[in-house]
Amino acid sequence: MDDSVFEDDDWADEALLMECEKAEEALLLKAVSQTPSSPQAEHLKVLRQNFGHSRFKDLQWQIIRSVLEEAQDQCVVMATGYGKSLCYQFPPVFLNKTALVISPLIALMEDQVMALEVANIPATYLGGSQTNKSDIYDGIKANQYRVVYLTPEFVDKSGDMIENLFSVQSLCLIAIDEAHCVSQWGHDFRSSYRHLYRLRDKFPTTPILALTATATDQVIQDMEKSLKLKRCQVVKTSFDRPNLYIEIRPKTSPWNDLNIISSYDEATGTRSIKGSTIIYCPTRKEVDNITDVLAKQGLNVRSYHAGLSLKKRETSHKEFIRDQCDAIVCSVAFGMGINKPDVRRVIHYGAPRDMESYYQEMGRAGRDGQPASVMVFYGTSDFVTHRHLLLDIKNEVWLQNRMDLVHQMEVFLGKKKSCRRADILAHFGQTLDKVRSTKCCDNCTQSLLSTPRDQACANQEDELVDFSEDARLILESVRQCGGVYGLGIPCAVLKGVSDKTVKQYLTQLPIFGKGKSKAKTFWMALGRSLTAQGYIGQKAVVGGQFKVSTCHITGKGSKFLRDSTSQFKQIPTKELQTPDMKQKQPDFKNAYPSQVSSxxxxxxxxxxxxxxxxxxxxxxxxxxxxxxxxxxxxxxxxxxxxxxxxxxxxxxxxxxxxxxxxxxxxxxxxxxxxxxxxxxxxxxxALPMDNEVNVINIDESSLNETQQTSYTLFQELGSLEAVAAQRGLKPSTIANHLSEAIKARLPVNIDKLGLDPRMRAKIEQIIFDPPIASNILRLGPIKEECDKRDLTVGWDEIKITVALIMTENEVRDNIVQWSDEKLKKLTKPIENLAPNTLHGAVSKNGEGPRPRELPAWMGRSGSADKSSLSKKLKKNSIFR
Structure with missing residues (x-):
């Protein structure tokens, strides 16, 4: 059962929780009768033998079960590294059928096919210049392949071939990877994706999975409509990537900026980069320049962009994938095609064009869950370039949407106070708990270096600054200049510049020199902000060999000028910051990504x-x-x-x-x-072998970042109240987090949680006795029975007790299968109970026998085979 939706409201009011559970009882009982609460033995056998995992992540199983049993269309928005490929690879292997997977790049398909074949899973792809296509066609018809990858262009041009190759009987699903490319509101729109709706027409009963790591609600709606998804179930994981450390820096010069990624070995006299690194650049010219700069310093780097020959690009890609070079300098086109989980660093040398692109590209780092860092070096000219490239867009609505996205990125990069991770999540409609960490981002590090920890709150925001009067000045300058110049001339006029760039008649305008107290860069930055927000319009014109733009005041801008009470406030970008706003750049040499496993x-x-x-x-x-x-x-x-x-x-x-x-x-x-x-x-x-090899192997912890943070602080501080005060949350919320840690079999000192052993025994007895009869599907009936027996007990104590029960005993279909030892204890008088000495817990004095534990680095793993139906249903609850 997942009470995280009530987290900041003290698990909500108890009565509300009871009402919610009663109202859902019929739905839960119906679901229990129709749906297995967890994967069955045959599912787990295939998972372990073919994919090397002992358990599914909750959402993975939800998606896979829906494919296997309901054949339902799904839109899956899943953070990079969560394991979306398993969602479409498992069903065909389990069913011995075929999955048709649409993937955007040949290089990506080649890597994925190779990885599957190493695991003895037959796979192939179509879309390149293969010479053995006829053999592949025959293999598809004979159901020899479990996974077949196609490019969207191949599907678009294939006509009826797809229908002839894949029979309805052998095709178990259609997966469309990087599905955000279908949306004109997405950051990577591709027209060939727009035509994939034809797959629905050809295979009306085959479930379609549209998968992406980045999609806003607007993009999701467009994906559903464009692909003709039916009864579509939207499944979303958190967008958070807690193992990534985020850092933003201003550009200076390439080597001055990028030398930090390399180390010099005095013994050999050589430089090297530790950990695979991707460096994104906005233009081909910059890719070549950065590659030359790094190569001249003796670094083993490769380049990749569309201007290189196909052979050169393929060579660079393969050498990077195979760890035959330290870094690859590339255009953004490279990112979507990279299937390398152990990238330790992603650098943008130049501002990303929008938040979706940034999230997608930074997501190439740390896909293996290990700590990684992401950096941006940017300058004002980057945004000038981005906006200039948008001038070809004819659709005004689409143009304004793209301008808004560029502006959002400029504001994001310029922020000095707010947590960058929280800002990224907010863009995708999610939130982050109120805690700072030096292992999160540069702004959090700066906050903790300059502010006492208990005052360094992650929801601290950069303040809105009133630029109303300045906005009126630049709008008036644009108006008086007549709409025949680019933004630079109105800014120069406002600044009072008298040189050959400013024609004589412009120096006679009433607005001339009214803004001389501020730098031209300030006026240009403010002008870009006003343009992005629709106060100033732009029009592309041809000027000689080059494309240029003129600016004019829009209806929105004219209305602003007419209304003397109107205001223009925004978070200042770097160029809009006054000297008192600017802060010293912190030293990040010792800052690393945050994660329990880090x-x-x-x-x-x-x-x-x-x-x-x-x-x-x-x-x-x-x-x-x-x-x-x-x-x-x-x-x-x-x-x-x-x-x-x-x-x-x-x-x-x-x-x-x-x-x-x-x-x-x-x-x-x-x-x-x-x-x-x-x-x-x-x-x-003379080293020992088989260390702890006889312990149960369990997968990575199912704890989310906020639960991990609470767990880590509890290990350090030792009390619910201290952790709650540190995090600005309620003790019951922390107790909820720690109960999840117990379920994940992480060591927790139960005595410090405040659960009295006698109280725990009484709760266990109530759960054991009728009418509960060992059913732990829901907490509400347990609480009701406690009240009937006049047992004063809180939700925290019930939650923790249930978590302990789940770790000590097998749970099958939500019914506790009590161990023999526990059954004996349940019949003993409560007064004779000894203090807690359970698995994963220690007594107050730390003495007493303890079972052998996993190595701590494996202790991140989640508990095995626990009932998760209640949690899944809660996530889809009508009461969310």
Missing amino acids: EDWRSKSNESSSKIEDIHMKLARRRSTLANKLGLAPYMVLPEEILQQLSLIRPSSVANMERLGIPRAKVEKFGQDFVDEITSWCTLK
């Missing part, structure tokens, strides 16, 4: 970091050797997280290696190579 993985062992690092390097080299031999990217052999596990656990056999959650096909292909490497090194260095 602690150095080597520190989770009692052994020295150097020993662990040595074997990690040996395994990484073996991985590279295998990858190069087979023409694969290293991550396709084994991802970085698995290498870390191997370095710490060091399995002595292939069988033990498979227990780490590696797909069976990869264990069969590569397992012995890694086991031989481990055995050889451990024998040489």
